[in-house]
Amino acid sequence: MSSSTASPASTTGSGPIPGQRSAAGPVALTSRAPHVPADRLVAEMVPPPRFDSVRFDNYIPDPNQPSQADAVRMLDGFAAGLDGATGGSRKRWFRRETKPAVPAGPRGVYLDGGYGVGKTHLLASLWHATPAAPEQKAFGTFVELTNLVGALGFQKTVQTLSGHRLLCIDEFELDDPGDTVLVSTLLGKLVEAGVALAATSNTLPGKLGEGRFAAADFLREIQGLSAHFRPLRIDGEDYRHRGLPQAPPPYDDATVRRVAQTADGASLDAFPGLLDHLSKVHPSRYGAMCDGIRAVCLTGVEPIPDQSTALRLVVLADRLYDREVPVLASGRPFDELFSEEMLAGGYRKKYFRAISRLTALARDAKPLAQG
Template sequence: MPTPATSAPTEREPLSLCSREPHVPADRLVAEMVPPPRFDSVRFDTYVPDPKQSSQREAVTALSAFAAGLTAAPGDGTAGGGLRRFFGRRQAPAPTGPRGVYLDGGYGVGKTHLLASLWHATPAEPALKAFGTFVELTHLVGALGFQQTVRTLGGHRLLCIDEFELDDPGDTVLVSTLLGKLVDSGVALAATSNTLPGKLGEGRFASADFLREIQGLSAHFRPLRVDGEDYRHRGLPEAPPPFADEVVERTARTTEGASLDAFPALLDHLARVHPSRYGALIDGVRTVCLTDVRPVPDQSTALRLVVLADRLYDREVPVLASGMPFDRLFGEEMLNGGYRKKYFRAISRLTALARDAKVPAGQ
């Protein structure tokens, strides 16, 4: 009996990230200050500490206690707390010590998982706690203005800041002043970074000239070290080799919701879109297909790519690529410089997303 013929996959015109220039209104920026989809369902009890790393278990214990201690935080989720944000708040008591926790550790040890778990565990309605990356926080100030940002976040119980990094002196002064105002309003802080708070900015700008601001930031936090190996690669094979251009292009045309862009053109386009809009840039995209992946030419381009990699990882968007493997994106000078931890994080996350990419049968 003859074998039935299989129908060819339907081809469609793929999306293009290079054709998108998203505008993100301020109210969307505020509404989206919640854990991203990858971390929407994480909790402390879904975090699996490495048995060889006691600091991971200790971090869970410390953060659980921190969340429990926020039940009496001012600004707050008690009856009328939201109204007080607009009609006046009671005076917050002066903090007696650090009003925040700061998770310091290498990439891939689960810091974002722990930070999102803290957000979920904090006993307050979502409107009274905020979660965002450092670049999203600085863009919120740009969109709302400094005073309005203080008013908007000042009534919150908790502000979680992921990927806390200071890349320029202006950010140092801005964030130091903002967090000081929020702490004075009674807002608790939590942050993740690959750099201790007292070392922020080192190797990137003349941080000694901004020592007072950096020390002021450090005073708000109690550091918690989280040691360990990158969980994304524990016991897993190396990243899959890049595909041929033809396979990537065919996959983009036969996969619903796939985008297709040449990697050099995408890097150029990222320079025209503010990094805080990279999440909106990939709205509705289910798979990112890239051709001609090659080493990133300069530091500014590399830092923009790091932000895009973070947003793709947050939203669990697989990446299918041709050209060079992702572990060759950044040259030796970059990997040995002040931003090396960012670049290693991007390589780790893009490698994980490359493993998730699927080529339709028959390709």
């Protein structure tokens, strides 16, 4: 099952079919405010298209970072340990004489490491390697998980996910006390139901929430979350920039508009208008807002004015990166989006991730500008 099989979200207005250009010009993301049914949110809890084909055996460990190869072995063993019926007889990457036993203790594994070391690749590989039907395992970002609770309600979410063998949570971060209590309670219920957990983040489980709110006031919940996981550290540098040329500098407005008019499935928006539009669309709908879009063209990129706007842009950047949508822009370069104060604050890891991913997408857009 893949996200492409889910029923499409409806959009407001009478604009062009997603991904196509009308006679008047390219699609504008600001014209889209999709409604996403709750059943689509559940059906799309699978690895995003970018990670459809990832597996343990096509993850390329950095030979200078032994923790990466160790992570592959450990996660393959974790997946095999979820095969209660057969004990696992699959061909395994880095196989040795015997499959390493899954240690007793927490029923979850937590991949901690910097940006671009392949944590999401490994998490998606774990989802693919787990011997269960697609409907028995779920994959989503932390934001998508909290959005699911908002759409279904807490009890219905527990009921829906309790039948799963594995829940994978990408980019696990706690941004406010309400999320801390919500997710702590949810995961506790799922562990009781026998669901295995796997998560990625740039923050060790016991440090979740630091710098964002009065973490000491919610220490019990945070420690409860940490107890569900055993950390697995993955060292290394950002593979998106490893040995690759730097992202191209911003283009001029004329180039961006030309590409938007000629590239199939391109969108065209003024950056300030897009930021304003994001405030009117729930983040759970940003993925549907990008349905059919093959390239995003932005004019007038400028620094983000406030933290709420910045966090919404982070979610959009994640959805574009998941879908491998190139981003061609004019204005300021992406590494100037966030102020020094933002990059030094509690959400800095999200902002650095967004810069890393937007830079990769800008590099992907370079052939469009040269065409």
